[in-house]
Amino acid sequence: MLGLDKKDATILLVVIALALLAPFLLNPFPSNSGLAQFNAGYPDLMQRFVIFGIFAIGFNILFGLTGYLSFGHAAFLGVGSYSAVWMFKLLSMNVLPAILLSIVIAGLFSVLIGYVSLRRSGIYFSILTLAFAQMSFNLAYSVLTPITNGETGLQLTLDDPRVLGQTATASGNIPATNVFGLEMRSTYTMDVGAWSFDFNAGYYLCAIIMILAFYLSLRIFRSPFGLMLRAVKSNQQRLNYTGLNPKPYTLAAFIISGMYAGLAGGLLASMDPLAGAERMQWTASGEVVLMTILGGAGTLIGPVLGAGFIKYFENIFSKINDNVLHQWFSFLPEGMEDTLVFLLHPFVGKGWHLTLGILFMLVVTFLPGGLVEGGQRLSRLFRRRSRDTDTTPDPEHHPKESPHVAE
Amino acid sequence: MGILEVKGVNKRFGGLQALGDVNLSVAENTVHAIIGPNGAGKSTLLNCLVGKLIPDTGSVMFDGKSVLGRTPYEINQMGISRVFQTPEIFGDLTVFENMVIPAFAKRDGAFRMHAFESVANEKDICIRAEQMLVDLNMQDKMRMHSASLSRGDKRRLEMAMCLLQEPRLLLLDEPTAGMARADTNNTIDLLKEIKEKRDITICIIEHDMHVVFSLADRITVLAQGTPLVEDAPENIRGNPKVREAYLGEAA
Numbered sequence: 257m258l259g260l261d262k263k264d265a266t267i268l269l270v271v272i273a274l275a276l277l278a279p280f281l282l283n284p285f286p287s288n289s290g291l292a293q294f295n296a297g298y299p300d301l302m303q304r305f306v307i308f309g310i311f312a313i314g315f316n317i318l319f320g321l322t323g324y325l326s327f328g329h330a331a332f333l334g335v336g337s338y339s340a341v342w343m344f345k346l347l348s349m350n351v352l353p354a355i356l357l358s359i360v361i362a363g364l365f366s367v368l369i370g371y372v373s374l375r376r377s378g379i380y381f382s383i384l385t386l387a388f389a390q391m392s393f394n395l396a397y398s399v400l401t402p403i404t405n406g407e408t409g410l411q412l413t414l415d416d417p418r419v420l421g422q423t424a425t426a427s428g429n430i431p432a433t434n435v436f437g438l439e440m441r442s443t444y445t446m447d448v449g450a451w452s453f454d455f456n457a458g459y460y461l462c463a464i465i466m467i468l469a470f471y472l473s474l475r476i477f478r479s480p481f482g483l484m485l486r487a488v489k490s491n492q493q494r495l496n497y498t499g500l501n502p503k504p505y506t507l508a509a510f511i512i513s514g515m516y517a518g519l520a521g522g523l524l525a526s527m528d529p530l531a532g533a534e535r536m537q538w539t540a541s542g543e544v545v546l547m548t549i550l551g552g553a554g555t556l557i558g559p560v561l562g563a564g565f566i567k568y569f570e571n572i573f574s575k576i577n578d579n580v581l582h583q584w585f586s587f588l589p590e591g592m593e594d595t596l597v598f599l600l601h602p603f604v605g606k607g608w609h610l611t612l613g614i615l616f617m618l619v620v621t622f623l624p625g626g627l628v629e630g631g632q633r634l635s636r637l638f639r640r641r642s643r644d645t646d647t648t649p650d651p652e653h654h655p656k657e658s659p660h661v662a663e
Numbered sequence: 664m665g666i667l668e669v670k671g672v673n674k675r676f677g678g679l680q681a682l683g684d685v686n687l688s689v690a691e692n693t694v695h696a697i698i699g700p701n702g703a704g705k706s707t708l709l710n711c712l713v714g715k716l717i718p719d720t721g722s723v724m725f726d727g728k729s730v731l732g733r734t735p736y737e738i739n740q741m742g743i744s745r746v747f748q749t750p751e752i753f754g755d756l757t758v759f760e761n762m763v764i765p766a767f768a769k770r771d772g773a774f775r776m777h778a779f780e781s782v783a784n785e786k787d788i789c790i791r792a793e794q795m796l797v798d799l800n801m802q803d804k805m806r807m808h809s810a811s812l813s814r815g816d817k818r819r820l821e822m823a824m825c826l827l828q829e830p831r832l833l834l835l836d837e838p839t840a841g842m843a844r845a846d847t848n849n850t851i852d853l854l855k856e857i858k859e860k861r862d863i864t865i866c867i868i869e870h871d872m873h874v875v876f877s878l879a880d881r882i883t884v885l886a887q888g889t890p891l892v893e894d895a896p897e898n899i900r901g902n903p904k905v906r907e908a909y910l911g912e913a914a
Contacts, residue, residue, distance in 0.1 A: 259781055480767050480785065481778040483756075487764055490753040497713065497751070498824065499739035499768040508776060 275463040286450030299456035306466040312559030314516020320554035323489035328389030332362040334536030336521025348421030351526035362518020370510035396533040409532030552626025576604040666691040672721030699885035744825035750817035754810035762792035815846040835867040
């Protein structure tokens, strides 16, 4: 199917199902129950899941395949957002031209940064990208104020030209972002018994683009180009002496991942039309590194899982405060309740970073392949149990020795 | 006129004259061995041939074209493949993937942006890679991770990767260094087979005299950066100058 083998087609179908059914899957708890705060199925958060999924998928093409760790990818995210907002200001509120421009500008930007940074490898490459990203951040924050509107951030106003659209709606408001008239914020809420599910136009646009982006990365992973990128990571010396020039391969990977980041930035601005310099800060670059490693660098689905995991923590875990904790443990005797809340307090609410950090350490220490490796180990455990009754040995685990080894 | 012509090559590292006026001519379809005691400049010479080092003076011509100033991948594309002292393979990839990469390099050149085709659909490449593994008796290890191969098999794989490119000149840098006797003999057999079956020139740097005398058509003895003698193997054994510089020292 679509040039994929059976296994990859299955992965793609799983991703499609997860993306399209997310409004159901992320809202498992009835909306009036105490667990409703763990529901993540509201439009704003779902959009973030898939947008940062796109960001991480692109980052994984560079980091997962070539092993070049960029610490400056947020710069492309920010550039994408600024481009999109400018498109909303000047052209129209249709998101498609905005997203296209985001990809193109981020691509051009990554040619420049990539060309310079890729002259070095390893830690020096990381530092160069970090330096470029910080430069971009500072430019956006102060020097380029006419373009970026400095620390306030770039916003839409009522006197933007919007040559192909309208400057203001009939009611005197700033028009909303849309795809040929379908507004991104329009949401259909379906109530089923105690449950309530939101179907948001913006989310579905992002989800479809994420599926396309995932499909593209799947094809790249299985292509000769993808193989060369893995060869770059494995042994550049051998690659050189095999008649292949590693530089254009790594640069192409860098540009592709930069364009993915630009796409994510454009989508962020399309969902919420403003762009600020903080989107380019090094913490944002670090976040995508965490997402990719947490999910499993170099795996197909890992970055998406990692992005979802971190965004869930950021938005859901951070909302648990002392009151919520007191509610949970109200069945305990007074003293114990207070002690437990006191002990848990640093790990929730504003302390969600602490929990995430501990989880990250655990994953990196015990599952170097990320969440994906965890999944694989579980499935292997189950398969081994079912195989105990199976008498035929697995040929793959008993390779026949070639004669000259046996000599 | 040999396929590889080295003329008047000098290379100096600070105060050390690593190569002093080296002249070497390797005839096509022969096995030419370069021997010499430690520090004789064998590896420096080899690095000058593959673009890793640039000599201070002199010329290195391969098939009538200069290799100087070209990068390793350009030189490889000209038809020179190199096997390293410690096997350099793509350890993270499977044996089959290791074989596919040189096949692509041979067909598509130093860079091609083929990001949407699938490796599995490139039938001609896959068939060539498999055929070469069958030729070198490694087909049963095709799906193995190449890092988990034995040392001898890694060497065999590296050799297979180089041969797949059908190089006109194969450079071997101490292919049996650190190998057990059985593995060394296997490598000799493999190289003999390659020499008989293919139109290929082999230039081999080696310490092991057993390997050198069982393979070489011609031997150059290098001492202190300068070629001492160049002759057929049977004459090298008896040469007093060589005994003094090398064999005598070993005996």
